[in-house]
Amino acid sequence: MKARKVTVVGSGIIGLTSAIALQEAGFDVRLFAKEKFDFTLSHKVGAVWFPYTIEPRKKVDRWAAVSYARYEKESEYAAGVSMISFLNAYKDLKDEEWIHQLPAGTVREATWDELPKGMKKGLIADVPLTEPPLYLPYLFDQFLNQGGSFELRTFSSLEEIASQDSLVVNCTGLGAKALCKDEDLHPMRGQILRAEKLDIPSFADPTQKGALSYIIGRSSDSIIGGTDYDQDWNEEEDPEDTSRILSRLRGFGIGEPPKILETVVGLRPKRSSVRFEFDRDFPSVFHNYGHGGAGYTVAWGCALELAQILGNSKTSLDGIAGKKK
Secondary structure (H helix, E strand, O other): OOOOEEEEEOOOHHHHHHHHHHHHOOOEEEEEEOOOHHHOHHHOOOOEOOOOOOOOHHHHHHHHHHHHHHHHHHOOOOOOEEEEEEEEEOOOHHHOHHHHHOOOOOEEEOOHHHOOOOOOOEEEEEEEEEOHHHHHHHHHHHHHHOOOEEEEOOOOOHHHHHOOOOEEEEOOHHHHHHHOOOOOOEEEEEEEEEEEOOOOOEEEEOOOOOOOEEEEEOOOEEEEEOOOEEOOOOOOOOHHHHHHHHHHHHHOOOOOOOOEEEEEEEEEEEEEEEEEEEOOOOOOEEEEEEEOOOHHHHHHHHHHHHHHHHHHOOOOHHHHHHHHO
8 A cells, every 4th residue: 555645844843853753654754845954943952852832731741751652762762862860949849740751760859968059949851862963863854764755945925835735733832823823822931041061960940920030950051941932033142131041140150151162052943832733724633732932852652643643534535636626
């Protein structure tokens, strides 16, 4: 039987994992994007598996758990994937539902001497770290080696996307705002500092809205963050944000200021809830976007569930062709 065709639009972490999961499910996949993966938001971020809140909560917990398992397996062979010890500050343990999605014994309470200065409570877990400059090329090459095709292409409307002679998966991130006229989708601006590698355990403190703070130690550098400003379209470096980030770093008891290699700004695609569904008006289109600051955390969970949904879907190429007549 000839493999069913699927077109994935978008080459960030959501698009690449979706494309590969569909290939693994037996689909013939082509990938369209207005820019290659190394020019996407996904290439800019720290990309640690991190319980940064997005909705719907129950689905997100499931997607995150599936992604954790995939990354844990990939850490044995995939470029840029490793398991690291990560400390996450919290206020109320009952709000930390993510801990129940991890393998038993993975999470523990941080001891007082493990907490950075000023942090009152924290949880420590071994979590996946994916380094985008290494992992995204690995995924892209895997996709091509498994028979996938890639083409730079810009779409101006959802109608144009739906006109493809295949099922289509919309993984365009913030670009879906214009394509889908999605008023719920908006940017959450992130500014981070890429610094020389610091001899400091990786941690995050998301307890203060507008003052998201973290350090992620990678193989050859460290990522220091950050900001989480809603409805902020500014993609230029803000020197005041850099000062705030470094000031918060000092507040955690970090002594000497790090040598900053690069300042990076990206706009996360945030919605009240991840859009993960078939389009009502264009039934050949499945939407997979709006993952906010948790794209890497849930990417594989969404991708594998997507492949299962499309594999079981009654939508066929004959049906699509019939609607176009």
